[in-house]
Amino acid sequence: MSGTLLIKNGHLIDPANGIDATADLWIRDGKVAAVGNYNGTADEEIDASGKIVCPGLIDMHVHLREPGQEWKEDIESGSRAAVAGGVTSICCMPNTGPHIDHAGIALQIIARARQVNLCNVHPIGAVTKNLDGKELTEMRELSRSGCVAFSDDGMPIWHAGVMRKALEYASSFDFLVIQHAEEKELTAGGAINEGWISTQLGVSGMPVEGEDSMIARDIMLTRRADARYHVAHISSKGGVDMVRKARAEGLKVTTEAAPHHFALTEEEVLGYNVDAKMSPPLRTEEDRLAVIEGLRDGTIDVIATDHAPHHEDDKRCGLSCAAFGIVGLETMLPVSLDLVRAGVLSMSDLIAKMTCNPAQLLDLHAGVLSEGAEADVTIFDPDATWTVDREAMVSKGKNTPWHGKQMTGQVTHTLKAGRIVFAEGEVRG
Numbered sequence: 001m002s003g004t005l006l007i008k009n010g011h012l013i014d015p016a017n018g019i020d021a022t023a024d025l026w027i028r029d030g031k032v033a034a035v036g037n038y039n040g041t042a043d044e045e046i047d048a049s050g051k052i053v054c055p056g057l058i059d060m061h062v063h064l065r066e067p068g069q070e071w072k073e074d075i076e077s078g079s080r081a082a083v084a085g086g087v088t089s090i091c092c093m094p095n096t097g098p099h100i101d102h103a104g105i106a107l108q109i110i111a112r113a114r115q116v117n118l119c120n121v122h123p124i125g126a127v128t129k130n131l132d133g134k135e136l137t138e139m140r141e142l143s144r145s146g147c148v149a150f151s152d153d154g155m156p157i158w159h160a161g162v163m164r165k166a167l168e169y170a171s172s173f174d175f176l177v178i179q180h181a182e183e184k185e186l187t188a189g190g191a192i193n194e195g196w197i198s199t200q201l202g203v204s205g206m207p208v209e210g211e212d213s214m215i216a217r218d219i220m221l222t223r224r225a226d227a228r229y230h231v232a233h234i235s236s237k238g239g240v241d242m243v244r245k246a247r248a249e250g251l252k253v254t255t256e257a258a259p260h261h262f263a264l265t266e267e268e269v270l271g272y273n274v275d276a277k278m279s280p281p282l283r284t285e286e287d288r289l290a291v292i293e294g295l296r297d298g299t300i301d302v303i304a305t306d307h308a309p310h311h312e313d314d315k316r317c318g319l320s321c322a323a324f325g326i327v328g329l330e331t332m333l334p335v336s337l338d339l340v341r342a343g344v345l346s347m348s349d350l351i352a353k354m355t356c357n358p359a360q361l362l363d364l365h366a367g368v369l370s371e372g373a374e375a376d377v378t379i380f381d382p383d384a385t386w387t388v389d390r391e392a393m394v395s396k397g398k399n400t401p402w403h404g405k406q407m408t409g410q411v412t413h414t415l416k417a418g419r420i421v422f423a424e425g426e427v428r429g
């Protein structure tokens with residue numbers, strides 16, 4: 001974008017720079033020109049009175065489904081859903097078809113995302129070829145091709161020996177290894193959290209030990225390898241406690257929480273609700289409160305959605321056979337704002353978990369509004385209310401547990417490099 005854009009009268013929150021005040025934001029030629037006073041005139045203005053202006057949100061856990069399953073989502077529809085949710089940078093997981101286990105696919109995704117040109121798309125490379133947990137990928141080559149971290153997400157890196165090698169190799173290049181922590185021998189055949197609800201519904205459960213045992217194993221391997229290890233979508237009290245202890249010990253262990261794991265419990269699946277089925281599953285109130293405490297005390301640095309769009313055919317077949325996953329990009333912000341309304345986090349701390357914290361973890365040039373930075377900006381009204389309508393969602397995936405629910409907090413504008421890509425409820429371009 002060339003020219004000058006002024007976002008005026010907004011409540012500017014830029015956690016990385018410690019800014020939390022009413023201030024104007026000036027953008028020139030796609031970059032942040034100034035915060036506050038600026039000696040110039042604006043070609044275009046946005047009045048952000050009563051709204052919060054912050055760095056464009058980052059979602060480090062998204063399934064874009066392209067290549068391979070474009071009927072569920074593609075790079076264009078996923079990018080459109082992102083900016084509709086105020087998200088300007090996404091990391092996409094490697095469980096596509098083919099997998100992101102070689103450089104060509106990573107380059108193809110980046111090229112397609114640039115063509116779509118709505119948000120920044122950063123691939124996450126596979127740790128093992130075909131995500132089968134056996135043979136390591138060429139991680140260095142994937143990194144050179146633009147992969148910002150490594151994971152077999154969708155699948156765990158299940159083999160302890162392979163995980164050890166992956167952590168040791170990653171450690172020598174300071175790569176981040178992201179684990180979908182699930183011991184499949186414990187969770188096989190399970191659809192929801194194992195407990196009284198799975199018993200009541202007569203549906204096979206996934207015991208919480210499936211998640212906890214793999215986190216415990218991985219922390220031991222991380223200690224030995226001195227690697228950077230990140231637990232994806234943490235959902236259990238045991239997991240949060242282990243990550244807290246590992247960090248206190250000085251290990252380079254980090255984690256993220258998905259909005260559904262701090263907003264919902266396993267009770268959501270009562271009535272055989274397939275749109276409340278994901279992996280890891282919604283767990284107990286005790287687990288939910290532990291995830292909230294982890295967010296509050298900083299054990300959990302990042303909020304990420306695990307946006308997992310599916311076609312209706314993959315979902316409407318009963319709780320046991322329905323695909324795992326829900327969409328999340330368009331509800332990430334309002335659901336997370338509940339943490340501020342409940343007094344768990346300040347607005348600035350919440351925004352940090354969706355901007356500068358993931359940027360720092362992944363070494364992305366994003367998530368801040370410093371002078372000269374790319375002007376990726378999200379503007380939202382924290383008090384505006386709206387009702388989730390699955391049919392009105394921008395994503396191709398309509399699998400949301402929040403259909404018909406009222407949300408408080410609405411994105412009004414999303415800017416990528418100073419260009420308005422979402423405004424007045426419409427994706428532009």
Ligand SMILES: [Zn+2]
Pocket residue numbers: 153154155180232233279280
């Ligand atoms: Zn996962």
